[in-house]
Amino acid sequence: MILGDGQYGGERFGRLCLHCRQVDWPGLTASLISEDPPSFSALVTGENPNLALCHDRRLQWLPTITNAFRAVHRDEIPGLPAAVDVYGDYFDAIWFDETADPEKAAHRLDPVLAQISRRHGCRGGIVRTHRRNPHQRGLVTELRAVGQAPPDFFTVQEHGLLYEISLTQTQHTGLFLDQRDTRRRVFLAARGARLGNLFAYTCSFSVAAVAGGAEVAFSVDVAKPGLNTGKRNFELNGLAAGGRGKFVQEDARRWLQRQLRRQEEKPEIWQPLDLMVCDPPVFASSKKGGKFVVEKEWPRLAETTRRLLGPDGQALFANNHRGGDHGTYRKALRKHFASVTDLRPPLDFPVAEGRPHHVRLFWCKV
Ligand SMILES: C[S@@+](CC[C@H](N)C(=O)[O-])C[C@H]1O[C@@H](n2cnc3c(N)ncnc32)[C@H](O)[C@@H]1O
Numbered sequence: 492m493i494l495g496d497g498q499y500g501g502e503r504f505g506r507l508c509l510h511c512r513q514v515d516w517p518g519l520t521a522s523l524i525s526e527d528p529p530s531f532s533a534l535v536t537g538e539n540p541n542l543a544l545c546h547d548r549r550l551q552w553l554p555t556i557t558n559a560f561r562a563v564h565r566d567e568i569p570g571l572p573a574a575v576d577v578y579g580d581y582f583d584a585i586w587f588d589e590t591a592d593p594e595k596a597a598h599r600l601d602p603v604l605a606q607i608s609r610r611h612g613c614r615g616g617i618v619r620t621h622r623r624n625p626h627q628r629g630l631v632t633e634l635r636a637v638g639q640a641p642p643d644f645f646t647v648q649e650h651g652l653l654y655e656i657s658l659t660q661t662q663h664t665g666l667f668l669d670q671r672d673t674r675r676r677v678f679l680a681a682r683g684a685r686l687g688n689l690f691a692y693t694c695s696f697s698v699a700a701v702a703g704g705a706e707v708a709f710s711v712d713v714a715k716p717g718l719n720t721g722k723r724n725f726e727l728n729g730l731a732a733g734g735r736g737k738f739v740q741e742d743a744r745r746w747l748q749r750q751l752r753r754q755e756e757k758p759e760i761w762q763p764l765d766l767m768v769c770d771p772p773v774f775a776s777s778k779k780g781g782k783f784v785v786e787k788e789w790p791r792l793a794e795t796t797r798r799l800l801g802p803d804g805q806a807l808f809a810n811n812h813r814g815g816d817h818g819t820y821r822k823a824l825r826k827h828f829a830s831v832t833d834l835r836p837p838l839d840f841p842v843a844e845g846r847p848h849h850v851r852l853f854w855c856k857v
Contacts, residue, residue, distance in 0.1 A: 541568045542606055549839055554611070559647035559656070561668055561839040562607050566846055573600060575607055576668060581641040582607055582616030583658050593620040593633055604637060615639035617658045634659060646727060650675055652702055653727040654695055655720050665693045665720055669850045670770070672837045673807050676854065677768060678703035680805055684765035687711070687750075687799065689743040689792075694721025694736070696768045696807075701730045705766070711739045711746045713777045742777070743769075744788070747795040754799070763801035770809040785810050790823045797827035797857065804857040813847045820851055828855035 510531055514523040533543035545563050553560040563575040565587060572588040573596075582604060586596040597618050607613060615638025621630040643660050646653045654666045677686070677696050681703035688697045691710035694717070700708045710721050718738045725731040739746060754761045769792055775783040789810070796806055808824055824831045834852035835842075842848060 538606055539568075539603065542603060546610065548841060553839060557647070557649040557671065559649055559654075559666060559668055560671075560837075562611065563603065564840050564843075565849070566843040567841060568603070571599070571603070573603075575600075575603065576664075577607065577611050577613060578641075578656050578658065578664065578666075579645060579647045580612065580614045581639075581645075581658060582611075582613045582637075583664060584616065584618045584637075586618065586620045589621050589623050589630060591620065593618075593622075593635065596620050597635060597637065601637075608638065613638070616641060632662075650678065650699075652698055653724070654698070655693070655723050655727065661716070663692075666695055667692075669836050669840045670695070670809070673809065673834065673852055673854075674699040676834075677766065677807065680766055681705040685709075685762060687764045687767045687796075689746070689767065689769045689796075690771045691721060691768075692717040692770075694718065694724055694738070696770075697721065697736055698724050698728055698730065700766065701725070701735045702728060705735065707735050707737060709737045709739060709746075711741055711743050713740065713742055713775075715740050743771070744783075744791075747792075747799070750799050751795060763804065764799050765801055765804055767796050767800060767804070767806040768809075769796055769806060773810065773812045773815075785812055786815060786819075789820060790826075793823050793827050800857050802857060806855045808853040808855060809850060811850050813849070815851075817848065817851060821853065824853055824855050828857060830856045 510527055512525060512527060516523065528547055530540055530543035530547045533540045542563065545567055549560070558579045560577055561574060562577050562582070563573065565574045572586065574585050576583045584600055584604060586600065588596070600618060604616070615636060618635050618637055620633050622633065624631045641658045644655055644657050647656050647666065649671060656665045658664055674696055678699040681700040684700065684705045686697060686700040686705050686708040688694065688708060688710045691697060691712045694710040697708035697710045710718060712718055718740055721738060722731070725736045730736065771785050771788065771792065772783065773785050793808070800806065810820065821831060832854045834854055836850050836852065840849055
């Protein structure tokens with residue numbers, strides 16, 4: 492069977508597929524039979540083969556560790572400017588073409604969402620479209636419910652840990668799915684560690700670290716709502732008792748400077764950090780802290796973070812700056828860390844050929 496080959500009538504497909512279904516070997520009475528992979532049988536069942544291929548790529552493995560994952564990544568289905576995430580019983584679809592009419596977008600997504608719902612047991616979900624409004628700066632996001640509307644708040648699980656999600660009440664959902672593998676890394680590196688989690692949002696890295704045995708996790712963020720969700724995430728996982736989670740509402744740059752001053756002024760009681768997470772926004776502006784532009788701040792974040800780490804210190808640096816230069820970000824880290832390793836995003840965020848990295852991830856050692 493051959494897919495993606497015009498000569499055999501196949502439509503455009505994400506890769507060339509050859510599958511040998513049956514082998515008859517001289518001397519063997521029984522044939523060797525191998526079932527078609529799901530993306531092949533999709534051709535027979537009428538399912539969208541590109542969507543079935545998305546499923547194949549995830550190796551049917553993700554649902555064994557989490558019920559929150561990306562079912563379709565941006566650019567993964569040729570010609571479909573959308574991504575679809577599954578959060579437990581609900582999907583969250585994002586339509587990236589700002590010029591498209593939301594009705595038409597929803598119409599094009601309908602069959603994809605129906606298939607995803609069937610495969611993953613979703614009851615319904617949300618479609619997000621973005622529109623440029625001439626009277627306002629930036630984009631306006633429109634949400635529309637499809638099928639059963641999700642509750643305002645619910646939980647998902649990842650590697651046995653629970654996280655609060657909202658698909659309707661907050662700008663982001665509460666859990667960045669592209670950081671799943673790095674959360675796991677932090678969990679595995681956390682035994683006995685003192686963690687500094689900068690730009691902590693809903694504190695998912697801190698939850699993973701404390702669950703992994705961290706002595707203490709400082710979650711630092713300017714925004715209170717995220718930290719409040721973080722506190723609930725600690726409670727959901729039975730990690731609130733014992734005070735190992737510290738929640739600090741402050742500009743991360745100020746917090747770093749405060750730690751450096753303490754280190755200098757009180758070296759006898761100063762304790763270094765063992766693990767740092769630094770996952771800043773590309774751009775932000777706050778009343779107290781003013782503007783934050785990742786390109787500009789990155790070199791100083793690299794330097795101050797390094798200075799707060801002990802001799803065996805490790806740090807995860809991440810950013811989503813699609814337009815930024817990967818080499819420049821890496822070089823700034825290499826100036827202060829003995830080793831810097833590029834990490835790949837999880838397998839449900841495949842890197843499309845010729846497209847910028849969706850997220851940059853660096854694991855650094857002192
Ligand atoms: C990309 S999100 C971080 C995601 C988080 N690391 C996670 O995996 O869930 C960026 C966060 O940075 C926070 N933020 C923006 N400017 C900040 C600043 N100057 N200091 C501290 N936090 C800031 C935002 O409130 C937001 O929660």
